[in-house]
Amino acid sequence: MNQETDNQNIPIFSEEKIVTSVDAISNSTVESTNNQVKNILSEEISEDLRLPSFVVQKENGIFVNIENLVNREIFFTFLNYIFENGHYFRDTNYTLISNLLYSFEKTKKFVLENIKNTSGSAEIKIASSIEKFDEKRIGLYREVKVTEEMSAEYSFGPAFLEEVGENGKITEIPAKIDIDEFIAAIWNQKIRFGLKIKDIQKAIDEDKAARVIVAEGMEPTPGTDASLEEVVFFGQKLGIKNTGPRVDLQVYEQNCAQVNEGDVIYKKIPRKDGENGWSVHGDQVDPEVPKDFSIESYVGIGVEVKMINGASSLVAIYDGFPLREGDVINGNEDEWSTFVDGKKTKRLRKIHVNKEQVFADGINMKESGKIIDSQRAYNSGSDVLCNTEAKKMTIDGNVVANVHSLEGVFVGGNVIGNSRSNPFCIKNEKFGGEPQGRVVTADGDITVEGHAHSAYLEAKKGIVRIPRITNSIIVAKRVEITQSVFNCIIIADEIVITGKVIDCKMISSGKISIEESTEKGSFENTFSLFSLDLTKSIEMKKKLLEEEEKTLIGKQEKIDDDLVKISKMSTIIPDRERRVGITKSLIEIGENPEQTEGKDEKVLALFKAMKPFLAKVNVDWKKYKKIQSSIKILTEEIEAETIAHEAAEKDLHLEIKKIECPTYVQQIKFTENRKLLDFTNNQMEDLYTLLMGLDIPPVFKVEKMDVPFTGQFYWPESN
Known part of the structure; x- marks a missing residue:
């Protein structure tokens, strides 16, 4: 048998594993199509055998024209017709035949795209010739043993042909089996896939008794589950x-x-x-x-x-x-x-x-590391041990780190800080180390269900709610403490404490309501009411405004003098004061030409006439506009400060329902127009210094109030 094909580019697959991209050809299909073979036969090859139209016999072999071969079933029928009618192929190209049977579409496509392009022909050689199977030799081929339809075993050994002599005696003559005949013989035994050609040829050449696997099926390739x-x-x-x-x-x-x-x-x-x-x-x-x-x-x-x-x-x-x-x-x-x-x-x-991430075991180096994400909410099922920045925080455990959020913080446990948690104490920076126990929210509230110690709580636009707090600082719009506060500084617009206050400094720009000012040892409490004293600031700005307005009038008179020299304006408007007023209007129109609504039509006509002359006036217009801007700013600031100054003490209210320790009340007046919670860091440090009694910075005024040693205190007294 010819193991090689004349067409070297045919996709020759493994003899043991043929690529299976075609549907099966069942025996029932073969039987039904076998009856149709006469319809495709055209060329007579012998008295009992004809070839179909897609098979071409040439001097150098038997060829299949792949263009004329419609499908694999027809090719199978052709092979079955050859073998069952007692013929076989000489020099069988078994690999190519297998590819046409079990990978028909792929093989046909390859031939048409490659071999035809190079040779111009779509004919591929499958054998050298078709031979008649000698009936005497058919008996040389034994039955194969099939195991579970996936393996076929053949017993090789010495083979003999029987010959009848003249005397009628039968003589056995040694014979050698042929691989091409072998293929035809086991085809007729229904062995049609997976022939191990090399192993078969080796067993034939060795010519000794041996049991050899001559064909193996191919297990299906498993698919992949979704x-x-x-x-x-x-x-x-x-x-x-x-x-x-x-x-x-x-x-x-x-x-x-x-x-x-x-x-x-x-x-x-x-x-x-x-x-x-x-x-x-x-x-x-x-x-x-x-x-x-x-x-x-x-x-x-x-x-x-x-x-x-x-x-x-x-x-x-x-x-x-x-x-x-x-x-x-x-x-x-x-x-x-x-x-x-x-x-x-x-x-x-x-x-x-x-919408929020839950760390069931808390926020720590093992579970999360630090969190820096101001776009999302987080939930800690246990303690927070690493610094966290989030949109919103819900903490079921304790806080032993720093927490910053945009929309609020809930702490189910305690907030435990250290000596460096105070952001207003400069000495902390000198000693170094990381602060801990800072809980800050930009727009929300802070709620602590446990207590806070050595902590810093900040909610400048919201409420801080906590039952107990010690050695800490609170900065908030409103503070609500239900049990006790010890050795703390509280800065807020409104402070409501329904428990005991011990050794604290508090300042409010609105209401302070204390249930009990009491002592623990020799401590004392100081309550401060924050207001503004802008008298000096207003007077100073009014003086500056007056000077700027005089300067502006001088500039306008200078413009008028120049216009008189280069135009006939003095003859049109003889009165200087009226002329200066009109000049001012002309300048305003020149600066804002789109804002002409409400202007006198005569003034607009005059502006059109005077516009070329205004351009020639020798004036520093940049400086002129700067003076105008300064006047506008000063006017707005004076108005705002006057309103703030007059309203400074309107909402102030202080009540201490029970006094049992040295208690001090004072009014702290700030000399700049700024709300208490809008203080800069430097101003907050100055306020901290003042509350601690270390110094009185020049921007503050302090007025003491008389407070009884025991009893109650209300301010204003009418309350």
């Missing part, structure tokens, strides 16, 4: 995130999964069918049908299904944190459908997007 592919990484990325010029080793590249609206969380990988296998009989062996599922079954809160880049995907409806819901595994599960939650492996059930 699955969900994780697009968002749910774990931590422990790489250091670059947050500025200084590297912070506590900030992880990712402490939890986050998504924005429209982000893909999971995408479905469709199931993929497996490839057919083949039995040694040439029958198709179907693979198992891969598993499938509905992606809609995984849709949870905040998630929807969309087609993204051709894939069914679970997409976030809004910004937030993706959460996998599952239950504990009881048996074997597909790897894609499981995830690790803490120390447990769970089966995936739903995908949600939460």
Whole structure:
């Protein structure tokens, strides 16, 4: 047999494993199509055999014209016709025949795209010739033993032909089997796939007794079940995130999964069918049908299904944190459908997007590292040990770090700070070290259900609520303390304490309401009412305004003098004072030509006539406009400060319902127009110095009030 093909570019696949991209050819199909062979026969090759139109016999062999070969079934019928009618192929190109039978479409496509392009012919050689199978030699070929239709075994050994002598005696003559005859013989035994040509040829050449596997089927290639592919990484990325010029080793590249609206969380990988296998009989062996599922079954809160880049995907409806819901595994599960939650492996059930991220074991170096994310809300199920910046914070445990949020902080436990938590004490910077226990919110409230110690709480636009607090500072719009406050500084627009106050300094720009001012040892309490004293500021600005207005009038008179010299304006308007007023209007029109509504038509006509002359006036217009701007600013500031000064003491109110210790009340007046909670850092440091009794900065005035040693105190007294 010729092991090589004359057409070297034919895709010769492994003799043991033929590529199976075609459908099976069942025996029933063969039987039904075998009856049709006469319809495709055209060229007579012998008395009992004719060739179909797609087979060409030439001097150098038997060829198949691939263009004329319609399908694999017809080719199978042709082969069956040859072998069952007692013929075989000489120098069989078995690999090519197998490819046409079991990979027909791929082989035909390759021939048409490659071989025809180079040779101009679509004919491929399958054998040298077609020979008649000698009936005497048919008996040389034994029966094969088939195992489960996937393996065929043949017993090789010495073979003999029987010859009858003249005397009628039968003599056995040694004979050698032929591989081309072998192919035809076992074809007629229904062995049509996976012949091991090399092993067969070797056994023939050795010519000794041996049991050899001569054909092997091919198991079907399993398909792939449908699955969900994780697009968002749910774990931590422990790489250091670059947050500025200084590297912070506590900030992880990712402490939890986050998504924005429209982000893909999971995408479905469709199931993929497996490839057919083949039995040694040439029958198709179907693979198992891969598993499938509905992606809609995984849709949870905040998630929807969309087609993204051709894939069914679970997409976030809004910004937030993706959460996998599952239950504990009881048996074997597909790897894609499981995830690790803490120390447990769970089966995936739903995908949600939460608007806040929950760290059940707290915010610490193991669970999260520092959090720097002002766009999202976070929930700590235990203590916060790492600094956190978030949109909103809910903390079930204690705070032993710094927390900054935009929309509020809830602490179910305590806030524990240190000696460096006070931002107004300059000496803390000298000693170095990191502050802890600072809880700050820009626009929300701070609620602490436990107590605070050595902490700093700031809610300049909201309320600080806490039952007990010691050695701490509070800065807030409103402060509510229900039990006790010891050794604290409180700066707020409104302070309401329904418990005991011990050794505290407080200042309010509105109301202070104290249930009990009491002592613990030799301590004392100081309550301050904040107001403004802008008398000097207003007087100074009025004086500056007067000077600027005089300067402006002088400039306008100078412009008038120049206009008189270069125009006939003095003859048109003889009165100087009236002329200066009109000149002022002309200048205003020149500066704002679009704002002419309400102007006298005569003045507008005059401006049109005088515009060329105004351009020639020798005036520093830049300086002129600067004076105008200064006058406008001074006027607005005087008006604002006058209103603030007159309203400074309107809302002030102080009540102490029970006095049992040295208690001091004072009115602190600030000489600049600024609200208490709008103080700059430097001004807040000055105020801290004043409250601690260390110094009275020049921007403050202090007026003491008489307070009884015991009893009650109300201010104003009418209350």
